[in-house]
Amino acid sequence: MSLTGTRTPLGEAVAACRDALGEVAERQPGFLAMPEREELLRGLVALEAQVVELRMRVLVASADVASTHGARDVAGWVALRTGADPGRLRSESKVATSIDRSWPRVGAAMARGALSLEQARVITTGLDALPARIDADARRRAETDLVAYGTGDRPGMPEGGFGPKELRRLADRILDVVAPEIAEEEDAKRLAALEAAATAKTSLRIRSLGDGLTRITALVADPVAGRLATYLDAFTSPRHQDPGSERLPQHHARGLAFGTLLEHLDPTQLPDHGGDATSVVVTIDHTQLTRDLGTAGLLDPSHDTDGEQRISAAHARRLACTAKILPAVLGGKSEILDLGRSRRLFTTAQRTALRLRDKTCRAEGCTIPARWCEAHHLNPWSKGGRTDLADGLLLCSFHHHREHDPTYTTTRLPNGDRRYHRRR
Incomplete structure (x- = not known):
């Protein structure tokens, strides 16, 4: 009214x-x-x-x-x-x-x-x-x-x-x-x-849910999405399925195909980061390796994990069939039995060993995964330091700059981590 x-x-x-x-x-x-x-x-x-x-x-x-x-x-x-x-x-x-x-x-x-x-x-x-x-x-x-x-x-x-x-x-x-x-x-x-x-709005977020699943949220350009859909559908084609098998929902089939796609990538065509960022390191105890049951560790699989993710031994053996998978077999005291040879300063094998040992940046409280970190000499090479595992540790780029910044003091903590404080 x-x-x-x-x-x-x-x-x-x-x-x-x-x-x-x-x-x-x-x-x-x-x-x-x-x-x-x-x-x-x-x-x-x-x-x-x-x-x-x-x-x-x-x-x-x-x-x-x-x-x-x-x-x-x-x-x-x-x-x-x-x-x-x-x-x-x-x-x-x-x-x-x-x-x-x-x-x-x-x-x-x-x-x-x-x-x-x-x-x-x-x-x-x-x-x-x-x-x-x-x-x-x-x-x-x-x-x-x-x-x-x-x-x-x-x-x-x-x-x-x-x-x-x-x-x-x-x-x-x-x-x-x-x-x-x-x-x-x-x-x-x-x-x-x-x-x-x-391009400005493109993003991809990876977040572990803590229950064995990780949520991947992506916003990409239409051509990128179209190319990914084409690749995934190549793996989900009915021609590749058993005639008597149950047809999976498309979203489920594409999710499984995404894992298959990653395993089919040629690692030799991928760029290196710090010498070995495209290598996947799987740690497994020698006794577990010979058993049908058991667990293994997948080193820093994503940016938001704590450095190592547990996987089944069967999964580790399957990954070992893929190129550039480095199996690190551990003895009874978790010492590395087979990891590769070191022939020059901080070689790929040495960086891999540092990743395996440190898992994340060694600055106190920093969770940057080891694969994005830089190898640092505890005793500078220019002052007679040695390039070996005992004299090296991993630091992210931010904390590596802090390590060499004269305006900061560095304290070595009991567990080997580094603590920084601005000088007064």
Whole structure:
């Protein structure tokens, strides 16, 4: 109700819709004939578009509501009062603002139920991305064409128009229609910008869950994801499965294939880091090696572990079949029985032995894995120090700089770790 006790036309329309729907709340659509249900489904989609369009218009016009109630925005206020999802309302507000400022034909198509919110979002996103140098006439033609693609108001188009997926492709190429003389140049700029943005946002996080599983969360460019999917699907092809075996869900099959892919990598083609970062060191007691049961240690498998992860002896034997797997067989007192020969200063074998012994940076409290650390002489080589295991230890780059920084004092702790303190 309005402040005067009478409804506005907009309020009357909303009330009439609610009243009408309330009257049929108990009706069961399952008793309707199929043609009636088909028509009902089409009508409901159109009605939803009209309701959303009206809500978007009201959201755009209601900044004073948020201000009056001290809310961050009107979407937040509506969500608080109605239990609606504020994220969804803010997303609608973004589309509504774009329509209100620049693209009235999109709003008009929604108002008559011919465009869904998803279609409108794709169209406005594409139109907003048009280069500033094209003129107003080209912008109007682009809007008109994309709306027509979405509503199906062109001969030979599918009933109901194109969906969001097809509209996205059409929006990406709309310059070919309205401004072909600059389309190729602008497309190259757009792709370069997308690639740069994808590179800037790329990330990969590895976090052990503590139950034998590790969560890997990645955000990568589309071509990288596509290449990975292609490689994984090569291992999950039905041709590679036993005819009688159970088909695994795709996500499960790809997860297993990821491990297989890593085992098939050629280590000789991978770069070294500190001489041996691409080697996997497996430690196993000699008596365990000859038994079917037992455990082994996989040295610093990920950045967030404590330096060594326990694996089964069977898993260790399987890994030993892969190139650049270094089995470190330990005797009864855990002394290294077979690790390789040392022929020059801090060779790969020596660094591997340091990794095996230290597991992480030896600075007090530092958990940087050994594979990312640098070998340090306890007694400087320039002052007669020896390059052997007893005279070396691993430090991450940060603490290695502290070790050689004259503004810090270094204390050797009873367990051999290093403690640093700035000189007064």
